[in-house]
Amino acid sequence: MxxxxxxxxxxxxxxxxxxxxxxxxxxxxxxxxxxxxxxxxxxxxxxxxxxxxxxxxxxxxxxxxxxxxxxxxxxxxxxxxxxxxxxxxxxxxxxxxxxxxxxxxxxxxxxxxxxxxxxxxxxxxxxxxxxxxxxxxxxxxxxxxxxxxxxxxxxxxxxxxxxxxxxxxxxxxxxxxxxxxxFRAGAWQPAAGAAPEWNRGAYLVQGLGHCAACHSARNRWGGLAQEGLLLGGALEGWHAPALGGTQMPQQELVQLLQTGVAATASATGPMAEVVFGSTQYLSGDDLRAMATYLQTLPAPVPAAAPVARARDAPLGSKVYAQHCAQCHGEQGEGRPGAFAALAGNRAVTLQDPSNVVRMVLQGGYPPATAGNPRPYGMPPFSHQLSDAEVAAVSSFVRQSWGNMAPAVGTIEIYRAREKRGR
Structure with a gap:
């Protein structure tokens, strides 16, 4: 023995x-x-x-x-x-x-x-x-x-x-x-046969831009999953969306990185800091190169589960009419140069509703940039709306005007408030 x-x-x-x-x-x-x-x-x-x-x-x-x-x-x-x-x-x-x-x-x-x-x-x-x-x-x-x-x-x-x-x-x-x-130390190798603009964009996105640090999911130990695909990830209570599969025209994507706002999108949360301190200063050639590379990334596979409908659509419609329609329009059309459209807005229809909930609760501003020095902001509604009202209006904008995204439950609002210390 x-x-x-x-x-x-x-x-x-x-x-x-x-x-x-x-x-x-x-x-x-x-x-x-x-x-x-x-x-x-x-x-x-x-x-x-x-x-x-x-x-x-x-x-x-x-x-x-x-x-x-x-x-x-x-x-x-x-x-x-x-x-x-x-x-x-x-x-x-x-x-x-x-x-x-x-x-x-x-x-x-x-x-x-x-x-x-x-x-x-x-x-x-x-x-x-x-x-x-x-x-x-x-x-x-x-x-x-x-x-x-x-x-x-x-x-x-x-x-x-x-x-x-x-x-x-x-x-x-x-x-x-x-x-x-x-981790494995690597060296940059341009893709053979790719255009110089594509390779420049890939170098900036994969290297100094370190986009994968936020826009890739991590496992429980902090390891990046499918880093090169930039399929989206969580960041300080926000959701950094997948960067592939966007239907945004190249010039609009360049505008978003350069000014923080575009016709159907605006940079908020941690991304607003990136535009404010980084991408607004990059050359037009480099921004176009990054957009060229990003637009070749594959789109994430959509969830197969059916979209859950909101349980209290009338409440969501009422809250939207009272607090949101004045800026974002009765049909979610927004106001060009001021407030982004909600209809067809990719950030609104993400599978993960964190960004919509965050914006309703805490509001926010796009970054002040040379191309948009006085951005229009959104006030916080965390002290004005109940959990049920925040859930209802979040669900309403995610399921109106052709938007098709899962409804938001009150438990998700409660958890978001807890993370922010109410």
Whole structure:
């Protein structure tokens, strides 16, 4: 009996050692030692070419780096903003060239390793709230230009805030296992035979734009499902819709990314931040390239279940007439240049009703952009309408004027209020 137990323990120990070795190998695969990671203290750097700095500033906009690395009202790129994850809060670090708390002692090689391999200066594994699973595709020349721009910023002393993650997700061991399962460093390869515009759009969407970080579903461990298809995902109580299968004309999609509003859509919630801080600054050529690529993605497979009809359509019609028709029109036609149409609005008819419910409860504004500097907004109705009224009017707009989407129940309104702390 003792001999059998001893054999089992030896086998388990061998399996454990093999598992640890496999995880270590999977985390190191393809990672060559960087020539120079640490810049000597006090060492001067040659001033960057203005053209390189201009390119780096543009790439920082394309990646919306400031959006995550700036606390509202705080110093730009100084970090400290919290990013919610299912496992706890992750805080963005300081990207300014402060020698003690920022990137002041980093080298281009160290920065490239962070983007390409997800490692910090000291070799620690980085949490994928920093989207290196997408940034790994960024070209080295773009990484160097982006780093040169960040090094040109005024240094700000801002120590990193410790992450607030649950055990075991706050350990490097757990992160190493996650990376072994869900991350592999890659390199951008243009698709052979594809038009240059398509390849440029694919590079921006898959790389610096890191669209998959929001627009792809994640499993219970945070791994991306079918990343390249951008089939939609959940984000801070909102639903980031699938980006394939849209019938929106290319110019209208470009307009949405450039100004935040289009004839049948407007950017709200987290996407409003992206347009405000990132896509409105991109060139027309790059926006058209992104639209070209996105319009080639396949549409998600529609749900096979029959559409549930609203139980209280008269109440929904009444609430809509009292509170919504003045802006959105009696037939959901909207007002061009002011309020988006609800009839035929893809965001309204998503299978997941989160965005409609969020807008009714908390209202919101599209982003202020150069092309739409004074956007029309929507007031919140969370304190004016009951759960039953919010559910009824949400269902009404999802099932009127040719819209065909499942009805919304009061339990979904209750849960949305709970997430927002009422």
């Amino acid at each position: 003792r001999t059998r137990i001893r054999h089992v323990l030896v086998l388990l120990a061998a399996l454990l050692v093999a598992g640890v070795a496999a995880v270590a190998w999977l985390n190191l695969r393809g990672e060559a030692p960087a020539p120079q990671l640490l810049r000597a203290s006090g060492a001067a750097t040659a001033p960057a070419d203005p053209t390189v700095l201009e390119k780096g500033a543009y790439l920082a906009r394309a990646g919306n780096c400031m959006g995550c690395h700036t606390v509202p009202g705080g110093a730009q790129y100084a970090g400290g903003r919290g990013i919610e994850t299912p496992f706890g809060m992750v805080y963005a670090p300081n990207l300014t060239p402060d020698a003690d708390t920022g990137l002041g002692r980093w080298t281009p090689d160290a920065f490239w390793r962070a983007l390409h391999h997800g490692r910090s200066l000291d070799g620690r594994l980085l949490y994928p709230a920093f989207p290196y699973p997408q940034y790994t595709r960024v070209l080295r020349e773009d990484s160097d230009a982006l780093f040169a721009y960040l090094q040109s910023l005024a240094p700000v002393k801002a120590p990193a805030k410790p992450h607030q993650l649950q055990f075991p997700f706050n350990t490097q061991a757990a992160l190493a296992v996650w990376r072994a399962l869900y």
